[in-house]
Amino acid sequence: MAKEGADMTEETQYMIDRNAGKEGVIVESPSNAKEMRAVVLAGFGGLNKLRVTKKAMPEPQNGEVKIRVKACGLNFLDLMVRQGNIDNPPKTPLVPGFECCGIVESVGENTHGFEIGDRVMAFMNYNAWAEVVCTPVDFVYKMPDEMMFAEAAAFSLNFVAAYMMLFEVAKLREGMSVLVHSAGGAVGQAVAQLCSTVPNITVFGIASCFKHASIKDSVTHLFDRNTDYIQEIKKISPDGVDIVLDCLCGENTGKSLSLLKPLGTYILYGASNMVTGETRSFFSFAKSWWQVEKVNPIKLYEENKVIAGFSLLNLLFKQGGYNLVKSVMNKLLSLYEQKKIRPLVDSLWALEEVKEAMQRIHDRGNIGKLILDVEKSPTPLMANDSTETSEAGEEEEEPEGDNDSKERMPFIH
Missing domain, CATH: 3.90.180.10 (Medium-chain alcohol dehydrogenases, catalytic domain)
Structure with a gap:
């Protein structure tokens, strides 16, 4: 495959x-x-x-x-x-x-x-x-x-979303570590390429095993989404990671939060776990929602963790963020012309x-x-x-x- x-x-x-x-x-x-x-x-x-x-x-x-x-x-x-x-x-x-x-x-x-x-x-x-x-x-x-x-x-959509999550929300800088779910998807690959523009970034990618051969060179460490990737990542980085980008939601939310370092940022930008069959399933929606770890603000305060959400389309069409997006697009087009991203x-x-x-x-x-x-x-x-x-x-x-x-x-x- x-x-x-x-x-x-x-x-x-x-x-x-x-x-x-x-x-x-x-x-x-x-x-x-x-x-x-x-x-x-x-x-x-x-x-x-x-x-x-x-x-x-x-x-x-x-x-x-x-x-x-x-x-x-x-x-x-x-x-x-x-x-x-x-x-x-x-x-x-x-x-x-x-x-x-x-x-x-x-x-x-x-x-x-x-x-x-x-x-x-x-x-x-x-x-x-x-x-x-x-x-x-x-x-x-x-x-x-x-x-x-x-x-x-x-x-446009994938690279702008990846850039804004990494640099506008999570403030990515040299020496940080990033965990990205669905590393083989369009956003996941955009994240990996943008991380390569910053020195000494460690990227942990989660993807289905049949994609590994094609994307293994784009990330630092690659794990099968069906394995206990939490323990595997902690073997490499006992303190966890600085940034988690999650497009899955459900049970992955709690797992991802447990991996955050102090002052780390977890960003939810999708909920693909809620899509299982061809049509909408109330059971799948309820199950995925139930698996989301209930966030305790006091625990966030004690552990110095940040939880954020990101929706590029809402930012553009509901919240008037098109000028900010335009400035991000200009930066991305410059990176493209420098052949740093594609x-x-x-x-x-x-x-x-x-x-x-x-x-x-x-x-x-x-x-x-x-x-x-x-x-x-x-x-x-x-x-x-x-x-x-x-x-x-x-x-x-x-x-x-x-x-x-x-x-x-x-x-x-």
């Missing part, structure tokens, strides 16, 4: 490099084209709730940029959104997705800093998984000339293959980031048995467990 993951990343990289010469070409859309393809979530639940449909093309409003999308990022949060497993979920039907990249097609009134033809990446408050998006200029960033679209779609792309998928892409994340099979490539053609089997395009946008029901019995096709051809 480890070799399969490594080969997949190499093949994906070949696809990215092969298309490098095509990225500067701007394809003009017909002037009468008023519709676009988009992935639509018809209702909360399983994979059968997703469809590629035709939707009216948006036009930029005051202060907005219209982007012809080339690629979109797919995150574990998107699985939780699909299930409705988040606080205050939006109403369906909706177009999922929180990040994309592409070419500026037009700009609204009072929009400054961008011109038609600019290559950009953007954060979205939903609606990213479409051929065309419109978003306020505050959430749009120019891509470096050498950055490919697949890289851009893998860059996003790791696991695989590319057509919009019509979104179900299979989501299943790969659900199975924790990815090493790095999964990308929806808007211009990629689906493989024949995927086009027939997964997300069929519907002119009317109506949902066509499938048996809930049907996808589990179907053969998984190779991700890249």
Whole structure:
């Protein structure tokens, strides 16, 4: 399995490099084209709730940029959104997705800093998984000339989150130690790369064993998530670690807190343990919540420990933190141009293959980031048995467990 993951990343990289010469070409859309393809979530639940449909093309409003999308990022949060497993979920039907990249097609009134033809990446408050998006200029960033679209779609959310947790919240500095769960994922690999920019940082990574061969060089020490990693880490560092980055929650919360040194910082930035089946499970949610160690403020005071939470999307879209994020993005783009960091792309998928892409994340099979490539053609089997395009946008029901019995096709051809 480890070799399969490594080969997949190499093949994906070949696809990215092969298309490098095509990225500067701007394809003009017909002037009468008023519709676009988009992935639509018809209702909360399983994979059968997703469809590629035709939707009216948006036009930029005051202060907005219209982007012809080339690629979109797919995150574990998107699985939780699909299930409705988040606080205050939006109403369906909706177009999922929180990040994309592409070419500026037009700009609204009072929009400054961008011109038609600019290559950009953007954060979205939903609606990213479409051929065309419109978003306020505050959430749009120019891509470096050498950055490919697949890289851009893998860059913004993961690297900004990793940077802000390490440097803005936990104040990472020389000589510290970091424990990162899901070290093989896109955020985990971003954390590892950013830690390498600071001298003498020890990174403890937790990941499924089949990923170890592919990511072992990115961290200092690597452990199987199914072993007693607490004791293994204490053998190496009896005092514990300075920073814990936890995207799992549940029983890992108490374990991680027990590893913190005095003045150490634990940061929760996800709750993937609450996703077990294809649809939302109240039992899984309750079990995961029950396993969270109840935090005693007096104990924190006595042990000099810090507990924090981090949600980049809430910071951007609910708490007005876009100026801080913009300053972080500038630092990250500088590191990219210095070749100190580079996003790791696991695989590319057509919009019509979104179900299979989501299943790969659900199975924790990815090493790095999964990308929806808007211009990629689906493989024949995927086009027939997964997300069929519907002119009317109506949902066509499938048996809930049907996808589990179907053969998984190779991700890249």
